[in-house]
Amino acid sequence: MATDTIRPPQHDPDALVGPGQTFTTISDTIGDAVIKRPVDRQWLFGFALAFVVLQLLAMTITNLLFVGVGIWGINIPHGWGFDIINFVWWIGIGHAGTLISAILLLMHQRWRNSINRFAEAMTIFAVLCAGLYPLFHMGRPWYAYWLLPLPNSMDLWPQFRSPLMWDVFAVSTYLTVSVLFWLVGLVPDFANLRDRATNPVTKTIFGVLSLGWRGSAKHWQRYEAAYIILAGLSTPLVLSVHTIVSFDFAVSNLPGWHATIFPPYFVAGAIYSGFAMVLTLVIPVRSWYGLENLITMKHIDNMAKVMLATGLMVVYGYSQEAFMAWYSGELYEQRMFYNRAWGGPYAWAYWMLLLCNAAIPQLLWMKYFRQNLFWLFLISLVVNTGMWLERYVILMTLSRDFLPSSWGQYLPTVWDWGMFIGSIGFFFFGMLLFIRLVPMISIFEVQLLLPEADPHHRPAGDKQHGGASMRAVPTGGQGGGHHHG
């Protein structure tokens, strides 16, 4: 194990924890951001802005309920528009969180420890944003509960062959598991904060949230078991949720939708956009809150590599769509692809999508772009846009299907944008609250990255070290002997 060696005196660019970090400094850096740090101007400004934008969502939904989905630009043939584009986009963004938390945990990728909390929070808010759309895109959202298999006197059940039905289960399961996973992971840190808090109110709140965590070995053992089980539950969800979301398209019979490649291609795309979103969020937050030592360039570099890999999978998906259109010999598939790329009114979006998702991210092959925060931030924004455009392009194939007589076009209205931008406001509103109220980085998991956390660690001539550790990590560090993962 790399941590078996003494921490080098110089800063190692591959290090997962910056130089000079001890249990204490980590606890202080992360914990104080919640407990001691005053509400600063940056956060307040961001929060106020997000709150204002959130009102746009509230207004749109109110108007939607009073007037109807006709306030959007949807029509026949475009039964779906921004509603489903944004649903898929948000769900996709959520995937990185689960991937980082669960899959990387199971795969012993220790670098996940300093970003998983953040990514999980992102997942939850992204899924909440996503969930708004299928609910409110219904013509009669007040009957949304009809999609649930509730026993009733009329013996009416949902129609289990419909992918929308599967969505209900997929998304609600995903949200539930994600929230549980996040909360369970937070318990040791809540206990840490409880112990650090001086204000009795804060102490009480974190006391309740920490569920009586005392850091005993028994606690750690149970915690470990629960966390692994949840990781095991989440892992298939990473694959299944977006697979099922892709079924909304793949199960239909429309040219451009009816494609067997959709599930893997959607999952790759989801992870792609999720990592892009994590980068978009982490890069500024890291510098605002001085977390460079916890989220190091190693993390950033790894995320950029994952982005590059998944991006290539997505590009493979695009190539297969084009190939299958040609290879199938199917008139409608060919016409669809012709319209998508050249003849149709939305061809600009297709080329923009290729630029954003296929061309620009290739810069990440170069270390310079993976290490330069400015460029990486820009690329992450480009990928977010590109992945949104991907869903846009998929939905816009509705404009020209089988019968030329029913071709039409779709233009989002101010209310489509209102719901979209409003949901971004909702997302940032949630994320900013999270940054303020909850340790945004998992304290104890980062501490585990320190050499001191290794049970076989032999501090060079420092007898005090263990004791310091005990003081600094009264909750998470007590069972120093446990193996994480």
Added chain:
Amino acid sequence: MNSRKDLPLDLAAVQQTLDQATGKTYWRSLEELANTPAFEEMLHREFPENATEWAGDEPSRRRFLTLMGASLALAGLAGCTKTPNEKILPYVIQPEGILPTRPQFYASALTLAGQVTGVLVESHMGRPTKIEGNPDHPVSLGATDTFAQAEILTMYDPDREAAVSHLGVPRGWDDAFNEIGAAVDAAGDGGERVRILTETVVSPTLADQFKNLLESKRFAKAKVVVHEPVHATAEAATLKAVFSEDVTPVYHFDKAEVVVSLDSDFLCGPGASLKYANAFSARRRLKPGEGLGKTVDALHRRMNRLYAVEAMISPTGSLADHRLALKPSEVEAFVRALAAKLGVANVKDADKLDKKHEKFLDALVQDLTKTWDEASHSFKESRKAGTTLIVPGPYQSAAVHQLAHAINDKLGNLGQTVTFVEPAEKLPIKPEQSQTVEQLVADMKAGKVDVLLILGGNPVYAMPKATGFADALGKVKLRAHAGLFADETSAQCHWHLPLTHALEQWSDARAFDGTATIVQPLINPLYNGKSYHDILTGFTADPAVSSLDVVRAYWKKWYDANKAGLQDARSKEDFELFWKKSLRDGVIEGTASKAKTPGYKAPDFGGLAAGGEFEILFRPDPALFDGRYANNGWLQEFPKPLTKITWDNVAHMSVATAKALGITQTLGRRGGEHGETYIDKVDIEVPGVGKVNVAAWVVPGHADGSVTLTLGYGRTRAGRVSMSPERGVIGVDVGDLRKTASTWTAPVGKANVVRAGGKHLVACVQAHHSVEGSDLVREATFEAEAHDDHFHWHLKIHGSGHHAGHGNAHDAEHPPEKQEAEAATSATSGRIPLDNILPPIPTPPQAQRWGLVINLGACTGCSACVIACQAENNIPVVGKDQVNKGREMHWLRIDRYYAAEKGQDLDNPNAVETHHQPLPCQQCEKAPCEQVCPVSATVHSDDGLNDMVYNRCVGTRYCSNNCPYKVRRFNFLAYQEWADDSLRLMRNPEVTVRTRGVMEKCTYCVQRVRAAEVEARREAREIRDGEVLTACQAVCAMGAITFGDLGPQGQTPKTDAAKLRASKLNYTILDELNTFPRTSYLAAVRNPNPLLVSHGEKKG
């Protein structure tokens, strides 16, 4: 413009109106009765759904406040208003035959510009809800046209004027009769300075009343003027010149083997088109059972051939086997050349036809005179005389009519395919008491008219400005207008008298062949109106005499004179029985006009009238006709047969003309091809007459160098549908370009038609016109197979896949051979053999397998079925803005595709082929919509129908996305009219009214199916074939739609629908998707002239 503008609330007037109101009054507050502008404004805002400005889905703050204000104000007013005194009583003794839930049908007749259609009106508990054709009526034969279907909405129109008013102040009928009567008495001796302007009189009773009126002392010197905005004036005058007497021609399409239409839309236009369509299509339609075997000799023998020569492509022209696009002056040149070639004497200017049409002309001449001999592959034997028919169009010049009948005479058609009867419409008044409109205008200008009674019509709008009618009207001292609406004419009149609708009154009407029908009321007048009969009675006799009395008295007199000739024995005995039988049948026995055999006398045909570089054609609009339907939402939103444009009129022109003018067209991004097109406007000027600025529209197949404009738009006072404070007037009044009311063509110079600045937003529901390589429309032609000394005929099917479309990128992928092979497979089996993992859907042994077969060869695209479907199924009107967004609600649409012959493009109007394809729900057996609905809101019934459960629908719209035919319609907003009393009465109670957020679609009129099932079960029998007619099927004069039980799979077909389905011509569209549609199509059988077909090249 509105004389009412500044009137305060006049309580005295209100009280008076209330006192005089009889029957039901549908008023809601004092202000409404007083008709203050403020209240009108408020009403317009309060009841927004039926299609006016509500359409916007981004309600402005301003409108929100207005709405709030209006609602509060209304609430306040409602609080201090007494509830109308309405009594409801249960039936103590239930009237015979009236059962709740079971509709009654009453025979009646509807009149439109002198054209009479016999109808059966469906009535639910005293509310008329739907109009069907009367199968016993010789003109209707069970079908109706678009306008008749929409009359229901006109009757219930909440904008109909409800009060007699004088200068905008509500008054009573007694006042009106007294005060107008006094003015008549003051207008000279015997009403010398009185004029009565009336619409075409087709009611014999009314004609009789006019006669009596003008014989009365009071009106002895008054004059009557007949004015009909859309009337075949040239035809009537010409016929008199040619045949020396007034005659009405009757065409016999059943006897005609070759038909030439000279700009005559005889299958769908005004006149006897329903009767003609029936006869014409009977010769072309595949009969059930035909086409099952290999040969179709019977169909080949029966098949006629249609040539159409016209400028603007008409529904008839789009069905023609050969069509030549010529502008009006060229049409005349064509007839001259044709007449000369056929040997008509004294034809001048016979060489003025462009030489490039020589081939067409020669082939036509051969076809008109000889019959085809397949063995020698040439026209050989001479054709039997009297088996062809030349039909001149009503808007053609007198010379065209004269020459057409000269040709008919030459070909021996007179007395065979063309016969004559006495004209049905005739006002039996002395010539000196009759005036033309021109004379009336002159008299008005000269101040010779003191009192003008305008009975019906809207002459201020309909008379072209150039006639000066509207200006001269101001000189008349007392002007009274009787009409359904307070329109442009009433705005310029002192008195407005509300008329009753045809469904609210007793009257009678004679069809073009003389057959009379009693018009019976289906409901008490909704709006305090009186009929023409009542109004004429009011001026002459006791106003208490009802129109029923008048009509009965007329027919009693007729009965006494004619009862000896009646066939029906019981009618002979007793007038009461005769009356009841006439009412029930909707046809009065023995009223058909006598046949006439006038002698033909060749007139002097004169020389060819000079054409212009551009020729402007004026035609009645397929939706608004002459403008009278401007407030009818169904018709405003009616996608016009060829252009698919709603809510607008445009200048139709050919592709080449549009290119020459530099017309460009862009699609909007909201609805795109499905609703939003921006197109350049053109300035059109007729020198010395006027100028209009109107949107251009490109119609492939339109003759070059001509522009067709339609009447009826640009109404300034027509009610809330046609105009609103925000949107203003809909369309452009092209009357400004017409010199007289009978101007149908105006030749102008090149400089008079120019592109103007600015684009116009057109709500066109199908802007894409190519099939894009898909095999959607198929045609079939006869192919001969030699057999000893004779030939057997079978059909060769051509799919549209190799038909080309215009700019089709995928031709190479679908070589013709492959298409044909597929077509053949599909046509025989109806299925293509593909493995399907879904198990077949079991049909219970007892259940029917309902199916619909649509004969593309019999569809003219006239779209009457679209309105019939709308009326039957309570389909809402959504307004232009919503159509722009691609959200129109028609359950049945007619797709229209263009194709060009191979080597040609759409620039050549003569190479353009127009295909119509009605598209209702395909009722797939394996419906893609059903699988994706998360709540089972769309499911299969036992008999295989794809049902929509509105109550269960949550509105995910997935079903619509997954429907390859895109036949589903979604209530994006609250489109249905929920607030208006009168429109609520109109609805078909058998069909659920859909709410916001719910998907809907064609159900095959499942309410009719279920009603028939109940009936059959009650009588313990099977449902008979043909017992259930869908609304679209019932209305179709061409008989293009057949509905019925397809019977168990694999068994011998029993019903008509099953037999047609089994025919070789039958195919389903997109069957490669394994949807197994129950709606199928019969390839259109074409009968081209062999001389005009180059073999193997008819592709596109």
